[in-house]
Amino acid sequence: MTGTTTDVGTYVYDAPHPHAFTRAEVGWVPWLEPFPEDELTDRHHEGLVDRSRASSDYFRLLVRDPEILRARTLVDKDIFYNVAEGLPRAERELAAAAASRVNGCVFCASVHARFAAHYSKRADLVDLLLDEGVSAELGERWNAIVAAAAALTATPIAFEAGHVERLRDAGLDDLEISDVIHGAAFFNWANRLMLSIGRPIAPAEEAP
């Protein structure tokens, strides 16, 4: 998708915003010009980590600072994909979706709601989180994870010993609680970044 440029350099788009939080495939468009794909150097490819990311406007805008993009990408992958031990993937994604729901990142919430639904097979509960927000009734274990993620996402940070106790009572050990902390905290990075440099566009099925 291409936008039109205003005189000072941000793009303008006609594409509609999504209606609300959704598990459908939300699009995303950049406010500023991504780095040109045909000018990418080795340093840029290092920053992108995966060569396939060169086709994404989001990553080619971020690759304007390759070193922080690379470190961010590796933190992201380890927090969510390294499941040799610790919290199940579904619940890391739940923490990500909950943080995104609180901050209001409709794009991030859609991606991680899909992952949470896929890995948990509980699309019904994930949809409740999207529709009702972090006070939705999801069963005690998920409620405890969502409450911890929401408290960590609040400013000032509201995460306290009671959240840790509730997670322990729900059966999480300290490595798993640390995974909740990192998953929710990471989306306080991802949500702000995504919302700062572009905006979501409605899924195809919402088109008038």
Added chain:
Amino acid sequence: MTIPTIDVIDELTGLAPGDPIDALRRRRPVTRDQLQASFDALFAPVDDRDFPLVERALVAAFATRLTADDETAEFYAFRARAADAARTETVLAEASAAATAGPFGAYAEAGLQPENADGRRYEPGIRTRDVLGERLASALAHAHLLTYRPRESDAAALDRLLEAGWSVDGIVTLSQLVSFLAFEQRVAAGLRVLATSAGPTPTHDDQEVSA
């Protein structure tokens, strides 16, 4: 033989080798190393032409003080004072005056209008813009926006940075810096809470038995 370096999360949490939470962190070596690499990429960059180090230090002191009056805010205030003591006092006074609760804001999405919430916005005053310059003042305004009402971030916010002299590359790094700090401050805060309410840490064997 690796060269011992400071680990920023150890600094912010007071963790020492052998602490239970230190042991947990070492079970996620990539996260541990790359969080540090993120800090290094932002505060010891390959080049700082588009976002000078002094400005990075000042924006970091502002953003972390907005988020919490905690060890992380103190750490970045200390570093900012070392870089530019005079402007740090202005930046910290602005942060204290502009600190509020979030996230809040109005959604662009039609179906989320019932969730719109209002709160205190921040606009650097004429005297502040005089002391800090338009570039830095506009960066503080953007940091306040991303910290408290990221859902309201839009093209107009970036136009304002461009008009104040920010390049596209600089805006990308500024966005990364404020957003990274939101992550780092929460990891540190979360681990400090976990450390003071430490429970039994199961070994790998325990986990297999309970699985």
